[in-house]
Amino acid sequence: MKTFFTELFKKANTGFWPIVIVLGILIVGSIGVYQSPRSLSAFLTLMLCPMMLYFLKINMKVKIFIGLLLIIVILPVLGIRNIFYLEVIFQMAVFAALALGLNIVIGMAGLLDLGYVAFYAVGAYAWAIFGSKQLSLLNSVPGAAPAGAEFSLAPTYFWLFLFLGVGLAAITGILLGLPVLRLRGDYLAIVTLGFGEVIRVLALNLDKPINLTNGPQGITPIQRPPLPPEFIMGPIRNLLTPIVGHVPTEAEFYNVFFYFLALIIIMIAILVATRLEDSRIGRAWTAIREDETAAIAMGIPLVKMKLAAFAAGASFAGGMGVLYAANRTFVSPETFSFLQSIGVLTMVILGGLGSIPGVIFGASAVVILNIQVLQNFSLYLSALRQSDAVIPIINFEWKNLSNQLDPAKYQKLVFGIILVVMMIFRPSGLIPAERRKRELVEDKE
Amino acid sequence: MALLQTTNVVKRFGGLVAVNKITFSVDEGRIVSIIGPNGAGKTTFFNSLTGIYRPEEGEILFKGNSLIGLRPDQVSARGMSRTFQNIRLFGSMTVIENILVGMHNQLHQSAIDTLFRSKKFHEEEKEAEAKARALMEYVGLKNVGNELARNLPYGGQRRIEIARALAANPTLLLLDEPTAGMNPNETADAIKLFRRIRDEKGVTILLIEHDMRVVMGISEHISVMDYGEKIAEGSPAEIRKNQRVIEAYLGREAASAKD
Numbered sequence: 001m002k003t004f005f006t007e008l009f010k011k012a013n014t015g016f017w018p019i020v021i022v023l024g025i026l027i028v029g030s031i032g033v034y035q036s037p038r039s040l041s042a043f044l045t046l047m048l049c050p051m052m053l054y055f056l057k058i059n060m061k062v063k064i065f066i067g068l069l070l071i072i073v074i075l076p077v078l079g080i081r082n083i084f085y086l087e088v089i090f091q092m093a094v095f096a097a098l099a100l101g102l103n104i105v106i107g108m109a110g111l112l113d114l115g116y117v118a119f120y121a122v123g124a125y126a127w128a129i130f131g132s133k134q135l136s137l138l139n140s141v142p143g144a145a146p147a148g149a150e151f152s153l154a155p156t157y158f159w160l161f162l163f164l165g166v167g168l169a170a171i172t173g174i175l176l177g178l179p180v181l182r183l184r185g186d187y188l189a190i191v192t193l194g195f196g197e198v199i200r201v202l203a204l205n206l207d208k209p210i211n212l213t214n215g216p217q218g219i220t221p222i223q224r225p226p227l228p229p230e231f232i233m234g235p236i237r238n239l240l241t242p243i244v245g246h247v248p249t250e251a252e253f254y255n256v257f258f259y260f261l262a263l264i265i266i267m268i269a270i271l272v273a274t275r276l277e278d279s280r281i282g283r284a285w286t287a288i289r290e291d292e293t294a295a296i297a298m299g300i301p302l303v304k305m306k307l308a309a310f311a312a313g314a315s316f317a318g319g320m321g322v323l324y325a326a327n328r329t330f331v332s333p334e335t336f337s338f339l340q341s342i343g344v345l346t347m348v349i350l351g352g353l354g355s356i357p358g359v360i361f362g363a364s365a366v367v368i369l370n371i372q373v374l375q376n377f378s379l380y381l382s383a384l385r386q387s388d389a390v391i392p393i394i395n396f397e398w399k400n401l402s403n404q405l406d407p408a409k410y411q412k413l414v415f416g417i418i419l420v421v422m423m424i425f426r427p428s429g430l431i432p433a434e435r436r437k438r439e440l441v442e443d444k445e
Numbered sequence: 446m447a448l449l450q451t452t453n454v455v456k457r458f459g460g461l462v463a464v465n466k467i468t469f470s471v472d473e474g475r476i477v478s479i480i481g482p483n484g485a486g487k488t489t490f491f492n493s494l495t496g497i498y499r500p501e502e503g504e505i506l507f508k509g510n511s512l513i514g515l516r517p518d519q520v521s522a523r524g525m526s527r528t529f530q531n532i533r534l535f536g537s538m539t540v541i542e543n544i545l546v547g548m549h550n551q552l553h554q555s556a557i558d559t560l561f562r563s564k565k566f567h568e569e570e571k572e573a574e575a576k577a578r579a580l581m582e583y584v585g586l587k588n589v590g591n592e593l594a595r596n597l598p599y600g601g602q603r604r605i606e607i608a609r610a611l612a613a614n615p616t617l618l619l620l621d622e623p624t625a626g627m628n629p630n631e632t633a634d635a636i637k638l639f640r641r642i643r644d645e646k647g648v649t650i651l652l653i654e655h656d657m658r659v660v661m662g663i664s665e666h667i668s669v670m671d672y673g674e675k676i677a678e679g680s681p682a683e684i685r686k687n688q689r690v691i692e693a694y695l696g697r698e699a700a701s702a703k704d
Contacts, residue, residue, distance in 0.1 A: 272560060275559055275560055275562060276559060276560070279554065279559040279566070279570075280545075280549060280552045280554055280559070281556065281559060283538070283542055283545055283546050283549075284546065284549055286535065286537075286538055286542075287535050287538070287546045290534075290535035290536060290537060290538065291533050291534075291535060293497065293517075293529075293533065294529065294533035294534070294535065295535075295546070296497075296516065296517040296518050297495060297497070297517045297518075297521060297526075297527055297529075298518075298521060298526075298546050298547050298549060298609065298610075298613065299518045299521035299522050299547075299549045299550040299613055300518055300546070300549050301516070301518045302516075302518065308556075433537075435537070435538060435539045435542065435591075435593065436539075437539075437591045438539075438541055438574060438590060438591060
């Protein structure tokens with residue numbers, strides 16, 4: 001069976017087949033999503049396109065062209081028809097960036113960090129506090145906001161905070177790194193887990209003595225960066241109206257806006273991650289992961305490199321945190337629970353520790369599974385519950401099925417199953433990390 | 446003046462004195478060995494020299510500067526490079542990458558250079574790669590640059606370790622039982638390689654060894670350790686005749702029975 005598929009893949013990967021397959025999927029997927037914006041299978045078909053684009057052998061220029069066509073034209077247009085897809089892709093990008101950051105810490109440098117989401121919280125709260133009315137509410141009780149409070153900063157400061165969030169998270173990463181430098185493995189995991197909780201509990205309780213985080217109620221509203229001016233938006237709106245079928249609203253434009261912003265950030269994150277990996281710094285991280293004693297004996301300054309790994313990993317999360325706060329216009333401590341850290345870890349392990357394409361795939365797969373597949377399954381079950389259908393043979397009536405059985409609530413179970421199954425059957429992930437092959441000069445001679 | 450000079454170095458683990466007042470020196474350009482039975486404290490002494498352990502007492506001077514209190518990476522940066530008794534390669538990195546890690550302190554690309562892929566970065570990487578490849582061939586490995594280090598046979602892994610240590614441009618190369626587990630042919634090749642490293646690259650070599658044939662064949666000066674102490678020192682011929690050395694290796698009775 002396995003050889004059959006590899007043979008099939010080999011056959012599909014020769015001659016003109018790759019381009020035919022990719023274009024076929026692209027067209028079928030696009031039409032499918034355009035016609036029935038709510039169909040999960042149509043969306044999954046469309047998502048197969050970038051994957052095939054990555055795996056199949058196609059001329060690089062053609063690849064980039066199709067990729068850009070998909071990202072810049074097809075997805076936003078389809079997304080305005082069903083805003084939910086842009087939300088899915090936005091979440092994919094956010095979690096892919098988190099997974100890339102965590103991949104630097106765990107995958108490359110081998111430092112097991114279970115409190116990674118704390119850095120995400122640092123970024124999110126940085127913009128939440130300064131980009132909302134919170135600064136003028138410092139002395140008021142949570143929930144009893146006086147009227148007439150003002151936003152403390154103009155929305156354009158968002159751009160500055162995108163960078164500040166990155167820097168702030170990196171500094172937090174170093175602060176966490178300093179005390180845990182001597183720890184390895186399980187001990188490190190426990191301390192970082194605690195650190196993640198500390199940040200969450202701080203967010204929960206820093207409404208007294210001064211109301212910095214507004215406690216469990218969270219901070220809202222948070223400002224969004226302004227959309228581009230009318231002379232750009234006008235033509236785009238006119239262009240899109242006939243294709244989409246209605247005049248796109250500002251909310252829809254904001255979704256497209258954040259979609260592009262997330263994509264730009266994820267592109268930068270991928271670029272930074274790949275460039276770091278293939279350099280003196282990345283090699284030093286991998287060496288530390290493989291054998292600390294040998295690495296330090298080879299002249300690698302352990303302290304500096306570990307702190308660099310914590311800082312670099314954290315900075316990805318910080319940037320995405322700022323973006324997340326602006327996108328949701330709301331942050332609360334609940335978002336930064338331990339389960340989130342485990343979620344990101346699941347993505348990294350599913351995709352492949354240390355593998356950049358792997359963790360992006362892992363993040364996408366887990367996000368789709370979480371907010372689409374499980375959700376759809378829940379809807380399907382509740383539809384069955386309301387019908388008169390009966391399971392044959394055991395004669396079980398669907399309407400007697402317990403309401404507690406709601407797949408959308410089984411996220412934790414799914415994370416757990418993924419982690420265990422991966423560890424048993426494919427510890428190196430679905431797309432395992434590969435070392436870069438260098439050109440063999442000696443073969444040419 | 447000696448390249449490496451230790452005076453009364455003591456390293457204790459709880460009540461156990463693993464290295465007891467070792468005074469020892471290595472002159473530049475020589476091949477020097479430390480031998481001794483299992484558990485004599487040879488590797489502990491090595492680890493004290495390279496900064497993995499911090500000796501409780503004594504002084505270690507390398508090129509006239511003290512090494513006490515320096516971290517292993519700082520020791521490495523001063524020109525002392527080592528291999529390990531049980532091979533410690535970076536198994537899931539390629540052979541070339543292993544050697545490139547050894548060059549860590551030779552490379553000066555900053556994070557900015559790395560992120561923006563500056564001209565300096567490309568030039569340095571290219572140069573480093575060429576140098577790594579040359580080192581790989583120097584130790585006698587061909588066409589394995591892209592292999593993962595853990596997939597190489599034992600002898601090959603030993604060679605990579607030496608190449609990796611040489612990549613740091615050392616003045617003193619410490620080899621911890623470099624021929625352990627090798628067959629006689631491989632051992633002979635290894636001895637040739639050590640000589641070449643000394644003669645061609647001018648690197649001083651200090652090795653710990655178990656195999657008497659290797660030690661006697663290559664060393665110009667031998668120190669013998671037993672129970673953490675240095676019990677003898679001299680040329681191979683002198684060591685071979687030394688009564689205390691024979692006792693340490695064969696046991697007292699065997700030594701007297703032989704007489």
